Amino acid sequence: MFISPSRAAVPVSINDNWVTTTVAQGLAHPWGLAFLPDGRMLVTERPGRLRIVSPGGALSAPVPGVPDVFASGQGGLLDVALDPKFATNRRVYLSYAEADSNGRAGTAVARAELVETGGKPGLTALQVIFRQQPKVEGGAHFGSRLVFARDGTLFVTLGERYQRDRAQDLGTHLGKVVRINTDGSIPAGNPFSGRQGARPEIWSYGHRNPQGAAINPASGRLWTVEHGARGGDEINIPLAGANYGWPVITYGRDYTGFKIGEGTAKAGMQQPVYYWDPSIAPSGMAFYAGDRYPGWRGSLFVGALKDTMLVRLTLSGEQVVAEERLLQQEKRRIRDVRQGPDGWLYLLTDEDDGQILRLQPKR
Template structure:
């Protein structure tokens, strides 16, 4: 069924939003500004004491106190390629953070002659005398090869239950490279926390393939999270003009870009061979027209009636929060929230208090908390 062809696939996977479901009234929620004055914040991670780490795309990492006041930029952050969509991107805490204080950052890293690519660094967060710094930095992954341009870095980080680290990588607008296993453009990779390659990675022993690769044929996944019900990685990736996708990447599978897609080129012309092809996976859900998804979280709390088990996705172009109702690995309904905010939603997180927190991708970016009335 996942490889059904043509019209049948389109009917099975057609987004429920296109069937005319009305947006939810935002009046049902109170949206509070927790912090402001952030320049294009990209990612949010909660520290064990309730404070937040927030990345700003130009290259700053800040600790935001429980009072909402951003601290001075953390020192020791690696130099970033801050151009286009590039810069300092995701942040994630090590599963053993309480004992080791390790954090992970993904970022656009400059190369020679104006080239750039996604990189991941591990460092220890040290706080002393009211100041924070990163120490013992180690680059644990570099995308291969570096390419020109400032777009499609992907760059989300997600730790699996077994402690392995997934990293989503855009194809850097080099479409055909997403199908090439000798490079890490348009891929999801899986590595150990020190950057080494797990013994059970699907391409570890395949000649000519990079062993970090987990799945391939991706365009630009800017959302990733582990489904707590299954322990599996889920991602949401940008399509072109249409064709934003929700995928559950499986080991060694090909997710089709740019051979199959539900989108079209920005010129209006067709991309690839159609919407399905044997040997290439179908998304479990897609949007056409695109919403420009970024950031996602599985909601496990009890603050919002009926939300438990939902998938929450931010939208940049359509400036909203999307709630997807799940039945296993099927998406059975879509609810469009906070459409009157008129803010580009870059990241979505569940806080330790059970409320949902959002980052807005603006010059004066904010941390928002969504509270049910």
């Protein structure tokens, strides 16, 4: 399927009628957020801590049982997700940067059971179910969002670890979206299963550093958002076996200003649904399915780090038809975006004193 990118034809507007309310603060570079059934929140801190946060904003002590992380550069404890059967199995999934004995690192995924004894939470039965191969030097581009598909399989987004050309190499997990079962085994129907020289976990490839992912409730399909270089941030709908072009095609340029790759299009490589040039540095993605914000049901929300804002994208099917920029006046690095069980949107800020924010109308 070839998708023509819609960026050039889309109107962009500014909306300053929204503000944030601080729900919790004092988090060190929070990265991932998941809501427990009782309304409390699981929040990861990049240095390697997992917290439980009450609806009123009280932070628990660090939850014991978290795996050791490579907390360097962009690495650390990253995303968190609940098992679709959490109510019965109490399983949570963590993505994180993991180092070997030589200091090389890659993205890993572990699952564990969340237990609470005497009001004190902890993780037990920790099991690593996926390790990005190969581990490489450096602290950049771990990707790392976790998203469960409707069939219960788990998508994991993986950066190319600043090893550009290896995003095209099916013998590595660098610059890929992978799909695994909850125990790490390979689901039936993965596009490269049984192909010699290819990693069987791979779902799609040619990605740079996807730090946002969500299932579109209208279609059940995975959407991702990834960082470009100097421009070329992309929203994609990763299809089984498809090549998303990095670094052969891109709408961005190198940080030096020089051209990357061959241009913006090539036969056999997918176009993004949408792209930003210049870059906004996107992280976090959520489709809105509630009623708190009139007219916003079905919108796609993306956080921005460099451009310190929340972006609302209006969709028509699988095309972006308008972009609205919110919270620019607050100048916050938005790392994650989630819809809460109460219908409000919640944001994480990537700061030394990171916060959980709730988006509300200006009074």
